[in-house]
Amino acid sequence: xxxxxxxxxxxLPPVGVVPRRMHxxxxxxERFGEPPGSFVDxxxxxxxxxxxxxxxxxxxxxxNFNAVWAGRGYPVDVIGLRQRxxxxxxxxxxxxxxxxxxxxxxAEVPRHRIGxxxxxxxxxxxxxxxxxxxxxxxxxxxxxxxxxxxxxxxxFAQFAKVKWTQLAPRPRGRSWAEAAVTTLCxxxxxxxxxxxxxxxxRPGDPVLIWGGAGGLGVYGIQLTRLAGGIPVAVVxxxxxxxxxxxxxxxxxxxxxxxxxxxxxxxxxxxGAAMAxxxxxARAFGQAIWDITGKGNSPAIVYEHPGExxxxxxxxxxxxxxxxxxxxxxxxxxxxxxxRFHWMMEKRFQxxxxxxxxxxxxxxxxxxxxxxDPALGHVGxxxxxxxxxxxxxxxxxxxxKTAVLVGARGHEPLGPREITGPDLGAx
Ligand SMILES: NC(=O)c1ccc[n+]([C@@H]2O[C@H](COP(=O)([O-])OP(=O)(O)OC[C@H]3O[C@@H](n4cnc5c(N)ncnc54)[C@H](OP(=O)(O)O)[C@@H]3O)[C@@H](O)[C@H]2O)c1
Numbered sequence: 001x002x003x004x005x006x007x008x009x010x011x012l013p014p015v016g017v018v019p020r021r022m023h024x025x026x027x028x029x030e031r032f033g034e035p036p037g038s039f040v041d042x043x044x045x046x047x048x049x050x051x052x053x054x055x056x057x058x059x060x061x062x063x064n065f066n067a068v069w070a071g072r073g074y075p076v077d078v079i080g081l082r083q084r085x086x087x088x089x090x091x092x093x094x095x096x097x098x099x100x101x102x103x104x105x106x107a108e109v110p111r112h113r114i115g116x117x118x119x120x121x122x123x124x125x126x127x128x129x130x131x132x133x134x135x136x137x138x139x140x141x142x143x144x145x146x147x148x149x150x151x152x153x154x155x156f157a158q159f160a161k162v163k164w165t166q167l168a169p170r171p172r173g174r175s176w177a178e179a180a181v182t183t184l185c186x187x188x189x190x191x192x193x194x195x196x197x198x199x200x201x202r203p204g205d206p207v208l209i210w211g212g213a214g215g216l217g218v219y220g221i222q223l224t225r226l227a228g229g230i231p232v233a234v235v236x237x238x239x240x241x242x243x244x245x246x247x248x249x250x251x252x253x254x255x256x257x258x259x260x261x262x263x264x265x266x267x268x269x270x271g272a273a274m275a276x277x278x279x280x281a282r283a284f285g286q287a288i289w290d291i292t293g294k295g296n297s298p299a300i301v302y303e304h305p306g307e308x309x310x311x312x313x314x315x316x317x318x319x320x321x322x323x324x325x326x327x328x329x330x331x332x333x334x335x336x337x338x339r340f341h342w343m344m345e346k347r348f349q350x351x352x353x354x355x356x357x358x359x360x361x362x363x364x365x366x367x368x369x370x371x372d373p374a375l376g377h378v379g380x381x382x383x384x385x386x387x388x389x390x391x392x393x394x395x396x397x398x399x400k401t402a403v404l405v406g407a408r409g410h411e412p413l414g415p416r417e418i419t420g421p422d423l424g425a426x
Pocket of ligand 1: 064065066184185188210211212213214215216217234235236237240255304305308309326327328329330351352353354391394
């Protein structure tokens with residue numbers, strides 16, 4: 001078949017036939033700001049492949065908060081960053097979660113055949129990097145970038161461009177939308193809870209999970225429960241609490257019942273103000289004990305809100321425990337009272353994404369039904385801007401959100417009930 005110019009979203013040419021152009025939801029510098037305005041559907045050329053790259057026909061894409069950051073151009077101007085690295089396109093295609101079909105392969109791709117059904121790991125790195133070639137963790141490679149954030153050609157388009165190292169088989173028994181949502185937050189959760197020895201979740205360990213019904217939270221709860229830990233989820237409304245309980249939380253805490261959030265400065269230098277803060281943080285700690293039992297404080301605190309919550313996270317973490325963080329959604333001011341930190345010998349650990357082994361282990365749990373993808377909403381390709389706006393203002397449906405691209409018309413749109421993992425499958 002001759003090469004078509006452009007097809008409507010939801011229509012694919014015969015497998016392996018690559019159109020010249022495609023629909024892509026782009027971010028441009030002149031539109032940097034809040035969604036939905038930061039995202040616009042355009043027609044762009046399908047990207048050419050380097051020898052180690054694969055073109056994937058996107059069947060469904062998962063939403064992640066990083067596309068909100070990309071659209072804001074803050075804290076990183078992702079377009080300027082890439083242009084400085086030699087990539088000329090004046091636009092960015094976001095999207096770090098994807099399920100799709102291999103449509104074309106570069107000349108040096110050692111595996112993956114056209115027609116393979118795959119999911120995409122968002123860790124992009126140069127496999128020629130000596131650190132990686134000699135067995136080093138790709139997460140520490142100087143070439144590591146978050147695909148769809150620090151690289152373009154992510155999943156909010158008809159075709160995505162990836163390194164061959166980013167692909168794994170689509171988990172069996174999962175719809176395109178379910179398969180699309182798990183990768184970035186799943187692998188991040190896996191590393192946060194199982195990588196930082198000796199602070200890994202163990203049977204009986206309470207783990208405090210911020211944003212329990214959000215993208216990271218839904219997997220944090222399930223991985224804690226699977227390891228025999230006690231997941232305590234923080235939420236902001238009863239609907240989200242219900243989702244957390246379905247996923248295996250031992251209990252939930254409504255953060256709107258407390259008002260001590262934010263950085264410690266200036267309270268830390270004012271005795272009375274600090275005493276007030278401590279009494280509120282204690283009340284929050286008591287709410288945790290109401291679930292875990294008196295004195296049973298979190299062995300691990302699963303952090304990502306950042307500025308608003310970090311002082312409390314450090315405070316309620318048990319002596320010798322760990323606060324592990326992968327983000328600062330509410331701000332980057334990491335304030336903590338060092339007295340609680342050193343006296344109680346606590347650990348504050350950064351964590352970013354996860355490696356291929358962590359991803360394989362997570363995918364296997366999804367495939368076995370031991371982890372529910374926690375798909376809460378399926379939207380259409382045309383909804384990408386609006387759905388990111390809901391994510392940015394906190395009104396998104398609980399759980400993960402997918403949009404249908406190639407699978408448009410093949411799966412129902414709208415809310416999905418999150419029922420939780422099939423633990424009978426263990
Ligand atoms: N470094 C990495 O590898 C990595 C990987 C994935 C994600 N991230 C980052 O992690 C952050 C969270 O991602 P996500 O996918 O979980 O986002 P999400 O789906 O939007 O969920 C975040 C949750 O945080 C809670 N939250 C919002 N404001 C809060 C506040 N002021 N205090 C406490 N909780 C608050 C909300 O739950 P309630 O309103 O119910 O409390 C929300 O559901 C983002 O910044 C994202 O970019 C980093």
